Amino acid sequence: MGKKxxxxxxxxxxxxxxxxxTGNGPEQNKTKVLDEAATASPRKGxxxxxxxxxxxxxxxxxxxxxxxxxxAALQAFMTDFCKKQKINYLPNETAATxxxxxxxxxxxxxxxxxxxxxxxxxxxRQDLWVDEWCEVTLKCRHDDFxxxxxFDPTPHFEDAVRFRMRFKEEILRGPDPDxxxxxxxxxxxxxxxxxxxxDKNRIGEIYPIFPGLKAxxxxxxxxxxxxxxVENTILEAALPFGMIEFxxxxxxxxxxxxxxxxxxxxLIGELAFAYRVNPKNRxxxxxxxRADKLxxxxxIALGDQLATGSTKTALVYGKPE
Numbered sequence: 001m002g003k004k005x006x007x008x009x010x011x012x013x014x015x016x017x018x019x020x021x022t023g024n025g026p027e028q029n030k031t032k033v034l035d036e037a038a039t040a041s042p043r044k045g046x047x048x049x050x051x052x053x054x055x056x057x058x059x060x061x062x063x064x065x066x067x068x069x070x071x072a073a074l075q076a077f078m079t080d081f082c083k084k085q086k087i088n089y090l091p092n093e094t095a096a097t098x099x100x101x102x103x104x105x106x107x108x109x110x111x112x113x114x115x116x117x118x119x120x121x122x123x124x125r126q127d128l129w130v131d132e133w134c135e136v137t138l139k140c141r142h143d144d145f146x147x148x149x150x151f152d153p154t155p156h157f158e159d160a161v162r163f164r165m166r167f168k169e170e171i172l173r174g175p176d177p178d179x180x181x182x183x184x185x186x187x188x189x190x191x192x193x194x195x196x197x198x199d200k201n202r203i204g205e206i207y208p209i210f211p212g213l214k215a216x217x218x219x220x221x222x223x224x225x226x227x228x229x230v231e232n233t234i235l236e237a238a239l240p241f242g243m244i245e246f247x248x249x250x251x252x253x254x255x256x257x258x259x260x261x262x263x264x265x266x267l268i269g270e271l272a273f274a275y276r277v278n279p280k281n282r283x284x285x286x287x288x289x290r291a292d293k294l295x296x297x298x299x300i301a302l303g304d305q306l307a308t309g310s311t312k313t314a315l316v317y318g319k320p321e
Contacts, residue, residue, distance in 0.1 A: 135193070
């Protein structure tokens with residue numbers, strides 16, 4: 001996925017939502033997910049069958065997040081907050097901070113973004129140095145359950161490359177202090193891709209890897225480059241905070257992620273907790289409702305520390321999501 005190009009935008013590309021990009025994906029996407037799309041607006045503690053993960057995310061103002069003391073204070077805050085909410089919380093006091101480069105790819109006129117498609121590359125760093133392997137994610141993220149579920153992000157590699165399929169319910173800050181907004185994210189995550197395999201300069205060059213993109217009807221010669229150019233590459237610092245126990249079978253990991261555009265200059269922070277949904281815990285509505293309630297109370301407790309906006313990706317693109 002090569003250098004940003006200055007070629008003229010492709011005006012013929014399809015700009016409709018990713019609902020059109022149905023592809024020929026596995027029956028799981030067409031039945032297990034779509035069969036409950038009509039009930040995706042959840043009742044208390046209800047989780048639709050197709051959801052594999054629940055992620056609760058709050059954007060944090062970046063001021064001071066480059067300082068260890070302030071991050072430690074936020075860690076201590078989470079410990080005290082969960083104790084007051086009578087939620088079991090196990091702080092991780094020995095975790096190391098992980099570093100990785102994050103880059104988004106799109107056409108010059110951002111056709112992927114217009115179709116609610118995200119193509120993201122994460123490359124881990126050891127100290128200063130970038131690894132030779134990276135993680136590649138293709139996702140459709142949408143407010144509508146059915147639209148997100150209809151897209152097929154399944155990758156196809158000639159090599160035996162491992163990947164994960166995830167359908168996430170993402171719970172974000174709502175317009176009111178204790179409200180929320182739900183969006184749905186249909187993901188394919190390729191774990192280990194050699195960096196040199198990403199030297200792609202045209203959208204058609206990734207069609208063999210992600211054939212579901214063909215449904216967007218973007219001309220194969222359309223340029224593909226880094227969103228915002230090389231200077232828009234993000235350095236992420238990720239720190240595991242601890243584990244939150246909503247029930248024996250519903251345990252979330254809590255993390256702080258801080259995005260930097262330059263060393264020591266934070267762009268945004270994100271405090272999040274997330275857990276897997278499986279056949280055993282899907283119907284544990286009491287635990288899911290406890291997670292929803294904790295998220296609402298957390299917004300109130302953080303108060304002025306919360307940043308406006310929806311997602312970190314929206315900041316990179318400079319467009320709301």
